[in-house]
Amino acid sequence: MTPSAPPAAGVRTPWEDLPHLVRDALAHVLGTPVTHAETQPGGFSPGVAARVRTVEGRRAFVKAVSAETNPHSPDFHRAEARNAAALPPTVPAPRLLGTYDDGTWVALVFEDVPGRQPHVPWREAELRPVLDAVTELSRTLTPCPVPTAPPAAESLAETFDGWRHLLDTAPAPTPAVDPWAAANLPRLAELAAPWPEATAGDTLAHADLRADNMLLTPDGRVVFVDWPHALRAAPWFDLLLMLPCVRAQGGPDPEEVFTRHPLGREADPDAVTTALAALAGFFVEHSLRPAPPGLPTLRPFQQAQGDAALAWLRTRLGPGRA
Incomplete structure (x- = not known):
């Protein structure tokens, strides 16, 4: 399948544009000043995202954003710092080394994990270990080891009622809706x-x-990064949320993947269909909103995921109900 989603990319801030005060604070976290920084592609943060090396050769990954770039991104970084610090060491995620927060700029310093993102379009040889890692991630994180993590019903209360929002606010369906x-x-x-x-x-x-x-690391591991949205949910929830994106990025049919996956086989089919309907509504309704500052491809990316989620939902509903 040809990918329908645009690249997941925000407008990156170059390392050199970080204020000297922020760079000095990060040097304190790392022990010595940074002498080399390489901006990393992919992801929707509009701030700095760079692998760095210090005077003494220490390596790390730094992400930093200013409220002036995007008013919501600093809160995402703060949430990620809390979540990353609370993750058990058994979770395949980068360890948080330190933070900086002056009220405008928020910066996080993580261990540098050697590895690369999966290829897009997805390749079967890479998707297979990722799906296995999602199974292991769910098993490792059940029961929830972070008591402060909000339940999905609370965390997504403002976003997962997309169909109801469209029904209540749109005088007529917009041409952009399927x-x-x-x-x-x-x-x-x-x-x-x-x-x-x-x-x-x-x-x-x-x-x-x-x-x-x-x-994907050279030794065959899958490491999951960017944890600002962590929440408590059903064991299969991550798999469900991931598969429309996989499909939109050239991956296989989500219904086939989900029903063959251990987490999918154990799931209540009606609960999955309900959650998928809500997920599709989230993507479709959000794709119609104006682009947030610094994130020009977010809405088309959500539209592609919405199209994939809707097609999956119609498959689950079957010919008599679709």
């Missing part, structure tokens, strides 16, 4: 309505698994 979805808005809103109960569980979910949020 014709089948536009004709079935009341039904989709009703189908998705019980999503808080459907997604409930005691697994810590990453809740944003995409190709640009994982690294």
Whole structure:
């Protein structure tokens, strides 16, 4: 399948544009000043994302953002710092080394994990170990080891009612909405309505698994990065959220992958369908919003995921219900 999603990319801030005060603070975290920084591609942060090396040869990964670039991004970095610090050492995620927060700039320093993002379009030889790693991640994080992680019903309360929002606010379906979805808005809103109960569980979910949020290491591991959205949900929730993106980036049919996957086989089919309906509504409704500052490809990326999620939902509903 040809990818339909644009690259997952924000407008990166060069390392050199960091204020001297921030760079001095990061030098304190690392022990010596940074002498080399290489901006990393992929991901929706509009700030700095760079592998760095210090005077003494120490390596790290630094991400930093200013409220002036995007007013919401600093809060995401703060949430990621809290979540990363609370993750058990058994979780395949980079260790947090330190932070800086002056109220405007927020910077995080992580260990540098040798590795690369999976290829897009997805390749079967890379997707297979990622799917295995998602299984292991769910097992490792059940029961939820982070007591402060919010349940999905709380964390997603403002975002997972997309169909209801479209139904209540749109005087007529916009041409950008899939014709089948536009004709079935009341039904989709009703189908998705019980999503808080459907997604409930005691697994810590990453809740944003995409190709640009994982690294394949030379020794065969899969390391999951970027944890600002972590929440408590059903064991299969991460798999469900990931597969529309995989499909939009040239991967296989999500229904086939989900039903063959250990987490999918153990899931309540009705709960999965309800959660998928809510996920599709989230992507579709958000794709219609104006682009956030510094994130020009976010809305087209969400539209591609919405298209994939809708197609998957129609498959699950079957010919008699789609």
